[in-house]
Amino acid sequence: MVNNEQIRILFDRICRDEEMQAYKALYSLLCSRLIHFSASIVYSYHLAEEIVSDVFVMLWQKRRQLQHVRNPLVYLYVSTKNLSLNSLQQQKKHQHATLDMLDVNALSILPDAEHNLISAEVSLKIEQAICSLPARCQLIFRLVKLDGLKYNEVATLLEISSKTVDAQLAIAVKKITQAIRLDLSTDQVNAYYKIGQ
Structure with a gap:
């Protein structure tokens, strides 16, 4: 899970001190998650890599103007979403691009089984259960439980209410608990995703 405080510190060092080492560290920390998020929108890892690269180039170019940003993680997700949707609209001029057209396979990032003290087999079963969720529900779950965004941050990012985030979560x-009930206890599933903490 992403550490918001670490992201905020790195972002501040980029904006305030123009520190390239902090820039590289932030990129390394968030690159994979942002690429998966973008790829779920544009249906292309190659294009998603370009988009995330563009997001970070813009961050560096505008670093002095971004010192006021209070939540860098949400800022970077929103920037990635906007560039992804713009890119998709440019590709499909006549088709309206929205987050309802997600490629849910691109969202899939298996949590680190060793870190969570759970077997790779159980981790795979949980991932399969997550993949069976509807696209919007799956995206919300991943943003909250895997990427560590707060309900209100996800609501802002997806332009929905916090109550909708809560309901979808x-x-x-x-559904995940029901799908894997035969293999795991609810406590194991909750511990795996630190639900209720």
Whole structure:
């Protein structure tokens, strides 16, 4: 899970001190997650890599103007979403691009089984249960439980209410728990994603 305080410190060092080492560290920390997020929108890892690269280039170019940003993680996700949707609209001039057209396979990032003290087999079963969720529900679950965004941050990013985030997350947890109930206890699933903490 991404550490918001670490991201904020790195972002501040980039904006305030123009520190290239902090820039590289922030890129390394968030690159994979942002690429997966972008790829779920544009259906292309190659294009998603370009988009995330563009997001970080813009961050460096505008670093002095971004000192006021209070939540760098949300800022970077929103920037990635906007560039992804713009790119998709440029590719499909006549088709309206929205987050409802997600490629849910691109969202898939297996949590580190060793870090969570859970077997690779169990980790795979949980991932399969997550992949069976509807696209929007799956995205919300991943942003909250895997990327560590708060409900209000996800609501801002996806332009929905916090209550919708809460409802979708409850649906996701219930479906995942039901899907793997034969193999895992609810406590194991909750411990795996640190639900309720």
